[in-house]
Amino acid sequence: MEIKENAALVVVDVQKGFEHASWGRRDNPDAEWNIAALIDAWQGTGRPVVFVRHDSRQEGSPLEPGTEGNAFKEVVEERRGKGPGPELLVTKTVNSAFYGEPDLDAWLSGQGVRQLVIAGIQTNMCNETTARMGGNLGYEVLFALDAMHTFDLEGPFGWRRTAEELTRATAVSLHGGGFARVVTTQDVVEAAGAA
Template sequence: MDFDDTAALLVIDVQQGFDDPAWGERDNPEAEANIGRLVQAWADAGRPIVLVRHDSRESGSPLAPGTPGNALKPVVAEAPHDLFVTKQVNSAFYGEPDLRGWLDERGIRQVVVCGIQTNQCVETTARMAGNLGYDVTLPIDATHTFDMAGPGGMRLTAAELARATAVNLDGGGFARVVSTDEVLGA
């Protein structure tokens, strides 16, 4: 891996509302620490940082605007950043201001994606970035998710969902899935 000086760090939905017990069991208790390490490294290198916040429209959501859960977690709340995007859907590319336009105006072709939830907004943003032609890296240990139920009583653990995301993104050619240490060593 080789990151140029314009490689952008996209920090997805690292919000206090994800600490709500209603989400259920989560994986990767080191996610926030790894996100913090990435943010610090990007800030120290003077590379662009994009913070993304999910402003849920769902009634009673812990991520709804105006609720304490909508706020960013302390690990990123005071982080230096070059762009702050708000969104109401999974992909940061459908937020305000326009992420793709901002990246393209600056000639940014490499993005590193981290945040919450691995198999939801992080995976969707990474897939879209890959489809749009960006060189995408996803340090899987700088993400976390929660157990999830599907149709017919099917249930996957957070760890199973994270593994599926890694296979979907890397195996599908959307992104290079690595560790935080690999990104920081590049």
């Protein structure tokens, strides 16, 4: 695996509101540790880091602006502004980080970035949507599957899927569909250090 010198790490919605009990059971208890490892690797090599925050418009949402839940988790907050490379904060009200403020695509293009590594919360929601749009926009997208998590979910017809099943489905859809390459944190960190 080759990690470009200016590859951007996009850290999606690592917010305290996702610790609220209303989300239910999550998978991957190591997600935050792996997110931290990626941020540290990116900041240690001066690569660009994008922090994305979801500002929910839904009243009473655990991610509503002005609430404690809207804030970044400590694993992110204690690292923001610490690297020598370019850093951007994107705020959004929908799933894709490409529909936020400021314009992510314009910023990445201005930095000459064509390769993205995506991590954060939730695997099958904002992470997957951002990865699909990134792929559609022509970016090479690496999806760090163990640096993210999601929750059990109920859909139509009483269908219910565990967080682990949703994670696998996302990985298969993105990787098999050519939107992104699904990778591990260790592989990405090792490749980033070797560049």
